[in-house]
Amino acid sequence: MLPLEVSTEHLTISSASLTAIQAALSSAIADGSAPCSPLPAAVDSVSNTAAGAFTAFAAEFLSIVHDGLSKLADGAAALVPISMEYEASDLSNAGSVQSTAAGFA
Secondary structure, three states: OOOOOOOHHHHHHHHHHHHHHHHHHHHHHHHHHHHHOOOOOOOOHHHHHHHHHHHHHHHHHHHHHHHHHHHHHHHHHHHHHHHHHHHHHHHHHHHHOOOOOOOOO
């Protein structure tokens, strides 16, 4: 099994990337959410039913998307303190790391 190698720089870059992705997706959803609730094309029962069904589907879809957006934001926010913890751990334990043999393996 390979050891887990964590780079604090990559954690902060990943956090910034997740934040940018979340902002772009949030903007796209905001722009597209108004057309997701269409008015009926006519005043007949078929048009009313179709518009109602589409609006209900869109509401469920947007609920799932907003949940995903909040998870992206939570993930981005969680990576920053984790990166700081790794960095602090690396700095505090650096003095105790030593080679097991002379030279490189």
